[in-house]
Amino acid sequence: MKSITEFGKMKAKKEKISVVTCYDFWSAKIIDSSNIDAVLVGDSSAMVMHGFETTINATTDMMCYQVSSVKRGVKNKLIIADLPFLIHRKGAKEFYNSVDLLMKSGTNAVKIEGASGNLDLIKELVESGIPVMGHLGLTPQSIFQLGGYKIQGKDNSSSEKIFNDALLLENSGCFAIVLEMVPSPLAKKITDELAIPTIGIGAGPDTDGQVLVLHDLLGLNKDFNPKFVRKYLNGYEEILSALNNYTRDVKDNNFPSEEESN
Numbered sequence: 001m002k003s004i005t006e007f008g009k010m011k012a013k014k015e016k017i018s019v020v021t022c023y024d025f026w027s028a029k030i031i032d033s034s035n036i037d038a039v040l041v042g043d044s045s046a047m048v049m050h051g052f053e054t055t056i057n058a059t060t061d062m063m064c065y066q067v068s069s070v071k072r073g074v075k076n077k078l079i080i081a082d083l084p085f086l087i088h089r090k091g092a093k094e095f096y097n098s099v100d101l102l103m104k105s106g107t108n109a110v111k112i113e114g115a116s117g118n119l120d121l122i123k124e125l126v127e128s129g130i131p132v133m134g135h136l137g138l139t140p141q142s143i144f145q146l147g148g149y150k151i152q153g154k155d156n157s158s159s160e161k162i163f164n165d166a167l168l169l170e171n172s173g174c175f176a177i178v179l180e181m182v183p184s185p186l187a188k189k190i191t192d193e194l195a196i197p198t199i200g201i202g203a204g205p206d207t208d209g210q211v212l213v214l215h216d217l218l219g220l221n222k223d224f225n226p227k228f229v230r231k232y233l234n235g236y237e238e239i240l241s242a243l244n245n246y247t248r249d250v251k252d253n254n255f256p257s258e259e260e261s262n
Contacts, residue, residue, distance in 0.1 A: 002078060004109060004131045004175040010037070010208070011197040017209025019080075019199055020217065023049050023066045027214060028073025039074055040211060041067045041107065043082040048215050056085040060098040064105040071106025080133055081107035088112065088121055095121065099130060111178065113139040115165035119172045126173030134169035136162050137203065138181035151202075153182045166190045166198075178211060179203040181228075202228035 010017050019038045022028050023045040031039060043058035045066055050057070067081050087098045099110055109131035112118055122132050137152045153159040162182060169177055176197045179187050184204025191198045191207050200207030212229065215221060219231035220239070249255035 002076065002108075004078065006037075006078070007176050007197045007208075008195075011195075017197060017199060019209060019211035021045075021048075021211070021213045021215075022070050022074070023214075025069045025073045028070040031214075032074045032076055036077065037209070038078040038080060039070060040111070041070050041079060041081040042213070043084060044213055048213060055082075058082065058084045060084050060087065060101055064101050067102055067105040067107045078109065079107045080109045080111055081105075082111050083113075088118060099125065103130065109133055109175070111135055115168050115172075119168055122169070122172040122174060132172075132174050133199075134166070134174040134177040135180065136165050136169070136177060136182070137179050151181050151183065153186045159183070159186050162186060163190055163193075166194060170194050170196050176208075179207055202226070 007017060017037050018035070019040055020031060020036050021042045021044060022031055022039045023041060028039070041063065043055040043063065045062065046052040046055050046058040049066075050062075063081055063084055067079065070079060081102045083098065083102070088095050102110060110125070111133040112122065113135040115134065115136065122134070125132050138150070153162045162179075163186065166177055166179075174196060176199055177190075177194070178199045178201065179190060180200075181202040184206060187198065187200055187203035188206035197208035199209040199211050201211050215235075216224065216229045217231060218233045218235040219237075220235040222236040246255065
């Protein structure tokens with residue numbers, strides 16, 4: 001997938017869309033050779049790559065550095081980048097400068113969390129030729145206001161707000177919307193109503209696609225086991241075993257061998 005138009009075509013054909021996060025060159029090279037449809041350079045990198053407790057520590061400089069690294073490895077996938085925390089509240093100059101830097105670093109589209117207060121900005125970006133992906137439900141940049149990482153839209157009032165916000169984001173020009181940690185029936189209702197694709201994470205099987213953090217699906221964090229993550233590899237144990245096998249061979253003078261020496 002190289003264009004946002006492919007998202008719409010896949011929804012029309014009822015073909016599911018696979019998205020995975022990516023933050024660096026080496027994993028980008030592997031992903032580019034895979035059947036993954038699109039790449040999200042997420043602000044989750046603040047947690048996954050840098051060890052912060054939330055995504056709010058991601059900065060424009062951090063995101064641009066990672067987008068440029070991913071761009072050097074990805075040649076055949078659509079790249080979407082998160083806009084950092086509060087950047088859309090720091091004035092038009094700083095907001096557009098951040099978007100400009102991200103686009104010039106190599107992203108094809110940007111993702112913005114929430115609808116309230118963002119609709120005019122989204123319209124302006126779209127009118128300027130910049131594809132925008134929305135994000136509703138659990139919006140990690142608002143984690144302190146939401147009271148933690150928990151399901152959103154469980155009661156009628158919050159469910160109705162998320163549904164209406166999805167309509168507003170579509171009308172503002174978003175080409176797709178991430179639905180995170182919302183009840184499956186709500187995700188299905190939104191997906192059925194919208195002409196644009198929905199990408200779920202912890203939102204059930206009825207969205208138009210799914211997104212997962214690369215490190216989660218590879219099982220690299222043995223202590224992170226949320227219900228919505230399926231681990232396709234026991235990466236933590238595999239890598240730990242490889243490191244220990246290497247150390248054993250070095251200490252036993254079994255590496256390098258004669259064949260591996262000059």
